[in-house]
Amino acid sequence: MSIEVKNIYKKFGNFQALENLSLKVETGELLALLGPSGSGKTTLLRLVAGLDFLDQGQVLFGDKDAQDKKASERGVGFVFQHYALFRHMTVFDNIAFGMNVQPRKVRPSRHEIHSKVMELLKLVQLEWLADRYPWQLSGGQRQRIALARALAVRPRVLLLDEPFGSLDAQVRKELRMWLRRFHDESHITTLFVTHDQEEALEVADRIVVMNQGRIEQVGTPEDVYHSPVNAFVLNFLGNVNFFHCRLEEGKAIIGGTALDVPGLDVDKPHPAKLYVRPNQFKITRYAPKGSALKALVEYVNPAGTIVKINMKTETGERIYAEISQDEYKNLKIVKLEQVYVSLKDVTYSEHLHNIP
Amino acid sequence: MSQLNARTEPRFVRYFLITIALAFFALFLVLPLVCVFHNALSKGWVVYFDALKHPDAIAAMRMTLMTALVVVPMNLVFGVAAAWAISKFDFRGKGLLLSLIDLPLSVSPVIAGLIFILLFGAQGFLGPWLIAHNIRIVFAWPAIVLATLFVTVPMVARELIPIMKSQGTEEEEAALTLGASAWKTFWLVSVPNLRWGILYGVILCNARAMGEFGAVSVVSGHIRGLTNTMPLHVEILYNEYQSAAAFAVASLLAMLAIVTLIAKSIVEAHIRQGQK
Amino acid sequence: MREFFVKKSILPGFSLSLGFTIFYLSLFVLIPLSMIFLKTSTLTFQQFIQVITAERTLAAYRLSFGTAFVSAGINAVFGLIVAWVLVRYTFPGKRIVDAMVDFPLALPTAVAGIALTELYVPTGWLGQYLQMAGIKGAFSPVGITIALTFIGLPFVVRTVQPVLEDLDPQIEEAAASLGANRWQTVTMVILPVIFPALLTGVTLAFARAIGEYGSVIFIAGNMPMKTEIAPLLIMTKLEQYDYPGATAIAVGMLLISFVLLAAANFFQWLTSKNLGKV
Numbered sequence: 083m084s085i086e087v088k089n090i091y092k093k094f095g096n097f098q099a100l101e102n103l104s105l106k107v108e109t110g111e112l113l114a115l116l117g118p119s120g121s122g123k124t125t126l127l128r129l130v131a132g133l134d135f136l137d138q139g140q141v142l143f144g145d146k147d148a149q150d151k152k153a154s155e156r157g158v159g160f161v162f163q164h165y166a167l168f169r170h171m172t173v174f175d176n177i178a179f180g181m182n183v184q185p186r187k188v189r190p191s192r193h194e195i196h197s198k199v200m201e202l203l204k205l206v207q208l209e210w211l212a213d214r215y216p217w218q219l220s221g222g223q224r225q226r227i228a229l230a231r232a233l234a235v236r237p238r239v240l241l242l243d244e245p246f247g248s249l250d251a252q253v254r255k256e257l258r259m260w261l262r263r264f265h266d267e268s269h270i271t272t273l274f275v276t277h278d279q280e281e282a283l284e285v286a287d288r289i290v291v292m293n294q295g296r297i298e299q300v301g302t303p304e305d306v307y308h309s310p311v312n313a314f315v316l317n318f319l320g321n322v323n324f325f326h327c328r329l330e331e332g333k334a335i336i337g338g339t340a341l342d343v344p345g346l347d348v349d350k351p352h353p354a355k356l357y358v359r360p361n362q363f364k365i366t367r368y369a370p371k372g373s374a375l376k377a378l379v380e381y382v383n384p385a386g387t388i389v390k391i392n393m394k395t396e397t398g399e400r401i402y403a404e405i406s407q408d409e410y411k412n413l414k415i416v417k418l419e420q421v422y423v424s425l426k427d428v429t430y431s432e433h434l435h436n437i438p
Numbered sequence: 439m440s441q442l443n444a445r446t447e448p449r450f451v452r453y454f455l456i457t458i459a460l461a462f463f464a465l466f467l468v469l470p471l472v473c474v475f476h477n478a479l480s481k482g483w484v485v486y487f488d489a490l491k492h493p494d495a496i497a498a499m500r501m502t503l504m505t506a507l508v509v510v511p512m513n514l515v516f517g518v519a520a521a522w523a524i525s526k527f528d529f530r531g532k533g534l535l536l537s538l539i540d541l542p543l544s545v546s547p548v549i550a551g552l553i554f555i556l557l558f559g560a561q562g563f564l565g566p567w568l569i570a571h572n573i574r575i576v577f578a579w580p581a582i583v584l585a586t587l588f589v590t591v592p593m594v595a596r597e598l599i600p601i602m603k604s605q606g607t608e609e610e611e612a613a614l615t616l617g618a619s620a621w622k623t624f625w626l627v628s629v630p631n632l633r634w635g636i637l638y639g640v641i642l643c644n645a646r647a648m649g650e651f652g653a654v655s656v657v658s659g660h661i662r663g664l665t666n667t668m669p670l671h672v673e674i675l676y677n678e679y680q681s682a683a684a685f686a687v688a689s690l691l692a693m694l695a696i697v698t699l700i701a702k703s704i705v706e707a708h709i710r711q712g713q714k
Numbered sequence: 715m716r717e718f719f720v721k722k723s724i725l726p727g728f729s730l731s732l733g734f735t736i737f738y739l740s741l742f743v744l745i746p747l748s749m750i751f752l753k754t755s756t757l758t759f760q761q762f763i764q765v766i767t768a769e770r771t772l773a774a775y776r777l778s779f780g781t782a783f784v785s786a787g788i789n790a791v792f793g794l795i796v797a798w799v800l801v802r803y804t805f806p807g808k809r810i811v812d813a814m815v816d817f818p819l820a821l822p823t824a825v826a827g828i829a830l831t832e833l834y835v836p837t838g839w840l841g842q843y844l845q846m847a848g849i850k851g852a853f854s855p856v857g858i859t860i861a862l863t864f865i866g867l868p869f870v871v872r873t874v875q876p877v878l879e880d881l882d883p884q885i886e887e888a889a890a891s892l893g894a895n896r897w898q899t900v901t902m903v904i905l906p907v908i909f910p911a912l913l914t915g916v917t918l919a920f921a922r923a924i925g926e927y928g929s930v931i932f933i934a935g936n937m938p939m940k941t942e943i944a945p946l947l948i949m950t951k952l953e954q955y956d957y958p959g960a961t962a963i964a965v966g967m968l969l970i971s972f973v974l975l976a977a978a979n980f981f982q983w984l985t986s987k988n989l990g991k992v
Contacts (some may be wrong), residue, residue, distance in 0.1 A: 112672070129613055132615075132724065133611050133614075133615070133724055134722075134724070135722045135724075151616050152614070152617075152724070153611070153614045153724050154614045154615065154617045154619065155617075156615075159615070160612065160613055162608050162611070162612060162617040164608060165613075166608035166609045166611065166612040167609075168609055168612070168613075168627055168630075168631075169609075169631065169712065170630040170633075171630075172629055178620075179616055179618070179626075180616035180617055183613070183616065183618040183622045183626065184616055184617060217711075227626075231616070232615075232616075234616075235616055235617055250592060316667065403611075442720070444950070445883055445886050445887065445890075446802070446896075447896055448871055448896070452752075455795055455798065455799050455803070456799050456803055456805050458792070458795050459792075459795050459798075460805075460810075460811070461798040462792045462796065463811055465840075466863065466864050466867060467814050467817050467818070467867075468814075469825060469828070469831055469833060469839065469840070469863075470821075470829040470833060471817070471821075472827045473829045473832055473839065474825060474832050476831055478828075478920050500900065501778070515734075516735065516738045519730075519731040519734045519735050519835050520731070520736075521733040522727060522731040523728060523731040523732040523735055524730075526722065526723070527720055527723055527725070527728050527732075528720065528721040528723075528816065528959050529719055529720035529721070529728075529732070530718075530719050530720070533923075535735070535736075538739055538743070538810075539735075541743060542743055543921075543922075544922075544925070544971065544975065545747070545925065545968070546924065546925025546926070546927065546944075546945050546948075546964075546967065547925060547926075547928070547945070547962045548925070548927050548945035548948050548949055548964075549925065549945075549948070549967070549968065552948060552952065552960060552961065552964055553746040553747055553749045553750055554746060555952065555957070556749040556750060556753050556961065557745075557749050557750075558717055558723050558820070559957075561955075561957055562749075563749060563752070564887045584742070588736065588742060588743060588746060589739075591739070591742060591743055603865065607723075607725060610725055611724070611725075614724060614725075618986045620726030620727065621726075623726070624726070624727065628799055640787065640833065642819075645819075645820045645821075645899075649820075649821065649822025649823065649824075649825075650822075650823070650824070650929065651822060651824040651928035652926075652927035652945065655927070655928075656952060668822075669823070669824040669825070669928070670824075671824045671825050672822075672825060672828065673824055673932075676828050676932065680787055681789045681832075682915060683851070685828065685832075687923065688822075688824070688825040688828060688829070689823045691821070691822045691824075693819060694815060694820075694822075695820035695821040695822070695825075696820075698811050698820040699814065699817060699820050700813070702813070702816065702820075703809075703813045707857075713766075
């Protein structure tokens with residue numbers, strides 16, 4: 083089922099948590115709400131679940147207004163950031179809870195509940211934990227039990243609040259892939275909140291980048307990473323270098339050096355800010371054919387799948403670049419060597435017409 | 439080499455402080471307790487048991503039990519309701535409400551008794567009406583219950599509020615999203631989560647209810663065999679120089695205190711574990 | 715309007731629980747307590763002043779507040795030491811000592827009263843040594859102070875203990891690494907942090923001591939002008955059916971305690987406002 087929010091507003095005291103926000107989540111989609119803390123992503127999730135009340139606007143489930151439906155009637159599966167497992171119940175009773183509290187008329191039989199719980203435990207690969215209590219489980223196990231509990235009521239929509247936020251890096255990676263696979267099999271409409279860009283990029287079908295209660299950009303991971311619509315999205319999704327420069331006839335003048343900028347159209351000269359991803363630099367030992375910035379290598383870190391290089395240009399601009407291990411083998415640069423840096427591409431440029 | 443690190447004192451300072459603490463502890467806490475049992479048995483076991491078997495003593499025990507049996511459940515219901523409103527919701531005037539709940543703790547027990555005399559006594563606010571209708575409250579069991587109630591009102595609420603606060607609201611929210619009704623959420627999630635806290639509050643409330651002296655002393659009328667509670671019975675015996683008998687009854691109350699402390703330690707361990 | 719009063723929540727039962735709480739408090743605490751102010755208003759102001767400034771009343775107030783103050787001071791020192799020892803050191807029987815700290819709260823006050831009296835009478839286990847030193851234990855202000863110290867100890871220990879437990883070990887290590895010796899670390903780094911809690915504990919002990927009755931009356935001796943505490947004077951007036959007199963003394967007591975408590979709260983706010991939490 084699709085979910086839509088239309089022009090919603092939410093204030094906590096004097097803090098505007100959400101401001102005129104609209105968003106549609108398509109049926110069967112896995113959507114990530116990405117943003118820094120305080121950007122309103124958890125608030126949005128809680129409003130959809132009916133855990134908070136909105137000040138203005140509409141929440142639609144399918145094409146029905148969910149306004150008058152209580153949280154217990156919305157049919158959402160909500161996975162809390164700290165899991166909120168019932169600490170006095172076993173894992174089995176936790177998962178069975180949603181079925182046990184149904185009205186007697188529609189409640190499944192004991193036997194049905196039992197087999198459903200075991201089926202869910204199998205799904206999350208934790209069958210042997212049925213009789214344990216939450217405090218006896220690891221973080222990753224609690225996370226999966228919380229998910230199984232949410233799924234037990236056959237929700238039409240799954241909402242996850244920072245689902246991997248408090249887990250170790252390793253467990254986090256595993257669970258991420260598990261969630262992706264699970265979604266590919268179940269196709270349940272899923273909305274999850276995260277502040278980790280890597281997580282959003284890796285798991286989601288689409289990403290909603292939020293900031294200060296508003297949506298900055300909605301798009302596929304590829305879109306938001308490669309074609310950010312503004313500087314905030316660009317900064318939030320990965321490392322980026324930025325230069326003050328002047329654009330003239332397809333070239334960017336940085337500190338007196340005119341650099342070729344591929345694919346840049348300039349009608350008349352003007353100042354600009356140039357944003358360049360670390361992998362968009364070309365580094366050479368000798369001056370290349372076009373123009374290039376002269377820079378001093380300050381630090382090289384070859385540990386890892388890529389090589390990280392910090393440099394400083396003659397005019398004092400700092401550059402952080404990443405090159406492949408192969409390129410590094412050819413270059414063989416070391417600290418304090420002189421190199422030439424040119425641009426392969428630019429991610430985004432901000433044109434500053436007003437500043438002389 | 440001594441094992442001096444940044445967070446501890448030289449050995450002689452440690453031993454000196456431990457000695458002071460233990461000496462203070464022995465002087466003020468252990469000796470009075472030993473003194474109770476020593477005096478209770480000073481005239482032998484026969485006198486001891488005779489004091490406990492005396493009809494007046496039995497009547498006092500019954501009075502104390504009956505009072506606690508009414509007061510503790512009432513304050514339990516109040517404590518749960520107050521803790522629920524205060525720890526699960528944000529509302530204006532919460533600070534004031536908290537102070538009002540704690541108010542009885544800063545009122546002298548004698549004043550706690552006095553106010554019920556002023557309300558229900560013969561010269562009191564409702565006195566003439568009560569006499570006309572032949573209802574007896576002061577110098578009878580109802581006043582003992584009311585005075586004890588006043589003094590113990592905060593006992594359960596005070597223990598439950600911090601526990602409930604630390605538990606937050608996520609588990610209730612989870613239950614609601616899973617389709618549970620308000621009533622089921624309360625009984626199946628909130629109350630079981632609170633069971634050790636409830637037990638803790640009940641233990642403390644009960645100890646105070648059974649041991650209350652000042653407030654009850656004002657309103658009871660000290661009618662032997664009729665309106666005496668155990669602490670009042672101790673007082674009467676002691677003032678009549680029946681020291682051994684007084685300490686015999688007192689020893690029962692001291693044992694109640696010890697049981698209370700043991701139960702309290704056990705429950706505290708459970709609460710601490712539950713908060714992990 | 716409702717929004718202004720309470721933040722909207724999906725949790726149920728707000729009106730029910732708050733309504734019941736207020737109803738119960740009003741019925742069993744606030745309305746009865748308002749009686750003493752109602753009763754006082756039947757006295758003229760002059761009569762009221764006359765009662766609470768009578769020599770016997772003033773002596774009782776002086777005794778009650780004085781002994782409560784001294785006992786709170788004793789507990790400030792020893793309660794802090796007990797809390798410190800319980801949190802920082804290990805020694806045999808520590809768990810029993812820890813549990814026993816609450817003993818004065820669990821023991822009915824009348825029992826405490828007769829036990830302490832028995833200990834401190836001139837022929838008692840401790841009274842005989844005081845006698846040798848020329849000090850009168852029971853039936854003197856010394857005895858009253860001893861009983862009030864007994865009653866107040868748990869308040870100080872139990873408010874200081876958790877703060878001491880939560881103290882970040884790193885601030886002490888930081889102080890030490892910056893060259894402070896242990897004494898400087900304790901007095902300049904630890905004490906300022908636990909001071910507000912200590913003050914709260916001492917205030918609680920003091921408030922309890924002012925109104926204390928059961929543990930004091932046996933050991934006090936109850937001589938008018940000499941060893942008669944304010945709560946006992948109320949009791950005496952009641953036994954003489956002097957209800958207005960008893961009420962006036964009670965109101966005087968409440969007023970003085972509230973002023974002192976407010977002052978202590980203000981002072982506590984003053985010392986803790988820079989610690990980032992109140």
